[in-house]
Structure formats: structure tokens, C-alpha cells
Amino acid sequence: MTKRIVVTGMGATSALGGTVADNWKNLLAGVSGVRPLEHEWVEQYGLPVTFAAEATVRPETILDRPTAKRLDVSTQFALVAALEAWADAGSPDVDPERLGVDFATGIGGVWTLLNAWDTLREKGPRRVMPMTVPMLMPNASAGFLSLHFGARAFARTVASACASSVESLDSAYHHLQAGDADIVIAGGAESAIHPITVASFSSMQALSRRNDDPSTASRPWDTDRDGFVMGEGAGVLILETEEHALARGARIYAELAGTGVTADSHHITANDPSGAGAARAVHQALRAAERAPEDVTHINAHATSTPVGDPAEYTALHSIFGDRVREIPASATKSSTGHLLGGTGAIESVYTVLSIREHIAPPTINLVNQDPAIPFLASNTTQPLSDGPQLAISNSFGFGGHNAVAAFASYDG
Template identity: 85%
Template sequence: MTKRIVVTGLGATSALGGTVAENWKNLNAGVSGTRRLEHDWVEEYNLPVSIAAEATVRPDTVLDRPTTKRLDISTQFGLVAAMEAWLDAGEPEVDPERLGVDFATGIGGVWTLLNAWDTLREKGPRRVMPMTVPMLMPNSAAGFLSLHFGARAFARTVASACASSVESLDSAYEHLMSGDADVVIAGGAESAIHPITVASFASMQALSRRNDEPETASRPWDADRDGFVMGEGAAVLVLETEEHALARGARIYAELAGTGVTADSHHITANDPTGQGAARAVRAALDAAGRSPDEVTHINAHATSTPVGDPAEFAALETVFGDRVREIPASATKSSTGHLLGGTGAIESVFAVKAIQDRIAPPTINLFEQDPEIGFRASRETQPLGDGPHLAISNSFGFGGHNAVAAFATYDS
């Protein structure tokens, strides 16, 4: 019998809310999570961009003080999402040596690192916290989740920029398929809305500069798009082998039918404008799922709202789907959440799972005039997907030429 991998738990925290239910409700209500940054450092450093999609529920309101004191905020977000997902999965009873963690971040503990540097310069080495290195390490979240949940099979970290957390799903899929674990906690987290990252992304001309229109700044596929909006938060999926999930009577949201990962080898930041690498990732995910492009009924696009990135993604999907790409309901959810960088693929995978579960494609807000070169069937408002089984893909593409795609299918026992 062919092994199947299923989703049994979901967790998420972002600018749209502190739980999956809040995120999904506000996403479908067309809420924008982008706001003006109310921090002294925006004016202090005269930053050209003063907007972002900060998470609405701060992790220090959920976690106890001893925990937050020893974790970077990105790991705190990861723990909050993982706790929700684990509870949602029914707190599975699993042999610790059969429980693994595949987690991701794009940048890691940037706040810890740079705060420590300030402390060193201003107060000297004796005042630098002894936990600084464990807090700033990119693998901090995976390691702490392993400790928190007693996962002893493995605790792996992926750091592939904005493709990171879909690559963590790919890793989890392979670990479960190969028999290395029965249950995997997978996802990603990021909290990098910091003066240095805002300044750097702005210098690259990557960020929207609509400081006076924060709620409409992120405009994927729009003819007047001018860059992405930084977001923060985390999302987690509890993945299991079907056999393990059925044996414990778990509720199954969907099947993680397949994943695909490729590299462009084109440019350190820019997408391959032909979209060939991204197209190969989509095909790889569908091949792993044993499905054809004709079976895909929903697309959660990477869609950052950058002038160059959005057309490249459409070119990639047109290569795979042909003219049918213009008929498949597509959503660009960064218009609401902002861009969570290393956590973005995880939260968009949660949205893809919810889309096929509820049979609706969430809206793409701020799409005032669609770029004629980007012919997706955009869901400006929530649109029904119809009855019957569904197959959704979630795309994530990152600096360095990383391409990662996850395919989720309606679960049919």
C-alpha cells in the first residue's frame, strides 16, 4: 500500500490574528494587516518605509516570562503556533523517537543579534547575555520545539529565504515517507521587522513605499504594485502518516499529497524571468502526488507584489497549466498578511488547507487594476471552489533562487 501523509493539526499567528480561526476569518473578510509602524526607531533612522504587518497578538501575552526571556521573538512566534497546532491535532501520543521537527526561518534571531551588539558597544562584554548565541541561532526554533514537545527523532532547520517553510514541509514529507518518523511538527517563523532589514529591503527597492496608504500598500498582481510589505508571525502543520493518524482516531484536514523543490541558478535575488525553475517545482510536487495539472483546483500564489516577481510566477504557472491557468481560482494572501519571509510558506499552506476544507478561495485585496500580463483568475472576493475533491498548490520562491511548492488534496479515506 502506498504511504500517504496527512495534516492533522494547524496553528498560525500573524497580522490577521493569533489563531488559525482568527486568521482565516479576517483573511476572508478582506482585512489588511498592514499598519504604520509606531516605533521611535522609524524616525530616529529616517527610514524611507514606515509601514509593516506586525503580528496582532504578541507572544509575550501568550507565553510565560521565563520562556520569553530565553527565546528570540521569532522562536516565540514559532512556539505559539506549534502549541496551537499540537492541541488542534489532539496532542498525539507518539513515541518520542518517532516524533520529529522540521522547522524553518529565513533570517532567525536578528533582534537578539543586533540588540546584543548594541549592548556590547554601549555597556561592554560583561553585559551581553549568556543566552545570546542559543537565541540568535537559526536552528533555535527547531531545537526549542524539540525540547518542548519531546521530539527525539530529529530537529531539522531549513533556511532558504522566502521558500524556507515550504522546504520544511518538503523535508517533513520525505522524513515521513522514508519511515524516519510517524509524526512531524513542520512550519516556519519570522520576526525581522527591524531597522536594518527595513533599510536594506528599502535600499533594494523591494518594499512598497505607500507610507500614507498602509492598508492598501500590498498589491499583488496590480498594475500599480511597487513592492512587498514586511510581515511577521509563524505557522505550523502537524503531519502524520495516514496509518498513525487513523490508528489514533485523528481528525484529518487534508492530505499533503506531494512537494517539489528546485533551484533557479539565475541570480542571488531576482527570479528567473522565464519561470522555468518554479515550473519544475510545481511539476515535481504534482508528480510526487501522482496528479496531473488538470486536477489542480486552487492556487495560493507566492505573489509578493514586486514588479518583477509577480510576472515571473505567472509565466511559470502558464508553462505548467497552459491557458487553464486563467481559469483556476487563485489567491495572493500576502495582500492581507504581509510577507512573513521564512514563515510565509507555512501560513499560506495553512490557508491552502483551509481553502480545500471549506471549498472557498480567499480574496486578494488591493487589486484595483490587474496587470494584463498577469492573467490569474484573481479572487478579489471569496469565491466558491465547488463540491467534490480539490487539489491546491502553495508556491514559495526565495532569494538565492529557491523554489518550493506543496500540493494539498482533499482527504478521501
């Protein structure tokens, strides 16, 4: 028997703010979180891109010093968002063996790894921190959240590039369906705005180079888009079975109605231009939700602002919705937050839940001249959603050909 999986708590930290409330307020207001990078290393290495969407609230200002010192920044973000989500869910009293963690990252502790390399070269092996490996490993966030919250059912990690955190929601959905846990802490985090990643993405010609006007650099679906903008932060959702949530009197935001995960098997970095793999992921999510394409009322698109990626997503969705895709209010929230890589799907899922709860589609800022080849129903201001129950999809696609989609529905009790 299929169980209903519900969202009972949320946490978020990004370039738009350090809480869900601040993120949502600034997102709806059309704030851009993209700013010039004020670090010596930008000039030191002569980087061709000099801006990004760094988180506005640094996690070390929230966490106690001993905790922050033994965590990579990505895990710090994970903990900050998880603490907010857990409190938002009412800090549930749950059997540790019925509490699980499904968490994600695309890159992991890149700052810890490369700082340790610098220390080794400059000061020798004795000065390398003993905690270096536990801090840099991709499963550090899942492991630490398991320790902090006493989760003993499982602590799983997904690393599927920019699809990672929606894949973590997929894992959580299936763990809860299988009865492996009653509650799962799910989401993703990333802190990879580092000279080496900026240089690499730049060499790939994947990043926008709008150094003269950073706040308008991320412009999905616009004819003048020239690449994505790096972001950082985390998103966390507390997921549980409806039965468990009702038994403890939890507030329910929405239902995670279904998920879908596929692979393109096309190219290590490029989307399949046919959109076939992405379309199959959407179909899987709707099939799991037992809903039809005509039920979808909102789309939170992957929409990174790249010349090739944006049209491929439209092609995929047009194959599912037909010309109705032009009538479904769509949002490309990376225009405000930048691209959080492995954390992007989780924070966008938070936004999607709030969208259907409040019947409003966030703006796609910087959309001045919409590409006629990508005729989504989009606006650089908010759009109202229809009255009645909502069903929204949130898409995430990643290097390696990973496609992941989460379908969220209004909770009607």
C-alpha cells in the same frame, strides 16, 4: 510503497490574528494586517518605509515570562503556533523517538543579534546575555520545539529565504515517507521587522513605499504594485502518516499529497524570468502526488506584489497549465498578511488547507486594476471552488533561487 501523509493539526499567528480561526476569519473578510509602525526607531533612523504587517498578538503576552525571556521573538512565534497546532491535533501520545521537527526561518534571531551588539558597544561584554547565541542561531526554533515537545527522532532546520517553510514541509514529507518518524511538527517562523532589514530591503527597492496608505500597499497582480510589505508570525502543521493518524483516531484536515523543490541558479535575488525552476518545482509536487495539472483546482501564489516577481510566477504557471491557468481560482494572501519571509509558506499552507476543506479561495485584496500580463482568475473578494475533491498548490520562492511547492488534496478516507 508511497505513504499518504496527512495534516492533523494547524497553528497560525500573524498580522491577521493569533490563532488559525482569527486568521481565517479576517482573511476571508478582506482585512489588511498592514499598519503604520509605531516605534521610535522609525523616525530615529529616517526610514523611507514606515509601515509593516506586525503580528496582532505579541507572543510574550501568551508565553510565561521565563520562557519568553530566553527565546528570540521568532522562536516565540514558533512556539505559540506549535502549541496551537499540537492541541489542535489532540496532543498525540507518541513515542519521542518517533516524533520529529522540521522547522524553518529565513533570517532567524536578528533582533537578538543586533540588540546584543548594541549592548556590547554601550555597556561592554559582561552585559551581553549568556543565551545570546542559542537565541540568535537559525536552528533555535527547531531545537526549542524539540525540547518542548520531547521530539527525539530529529530536529532539522531549513533556511532558504522565503521558500524556507515550504522546504520544511518537503523535508517532513520525505522523513515520513522514509519511516524516520510517525509525526512531524513542521512549519516556519519569522520576526525580522527591524530597522536594518527595512533599510536594506528599501535600498534594494523591494518594499512598497505607500506610506500614505499602508493598508493598500500590498497589491499583488495590480498595475500599481510597487513592492512587498514585511510581515511576521508563524505557521505550523502537524503531519503524520495516514496509518498513524487513523490508528489514534485523529481528525484529518487534508493530505499533503506531494512537494517539489528546485533551484534557479539565475541570480541571488531576482527570479528567473522564464519561470523554468518554479515550473519544475510544480511538476515535482504533482508527480509526487500522482496527479496531473488538470487536477489542480486552486492556486495559492507566492505573489509578493513586486513588479518583476509577479509576472515571472505567472509565466511559470502558464507553462504548466496553459490558458487554463486563467480558469483556476487563485489567491495572493500576502495582500492581507504582508510577507512573512521564512514563515510565509507555512502560514499560506494553513490557508490552502482551509481553502480546499471549505471550498473557498481567499480574496486578493487591493486588486483594483489587474495587470493584463498576469491574468490569473483572481478577485478582491472570496471565490468559490468547484464541487468535489480539491487539489491545490501553494508556491514559495526565495532569494538564492529557491523554489518550493506543496500540493494539498482533499482527504477522502
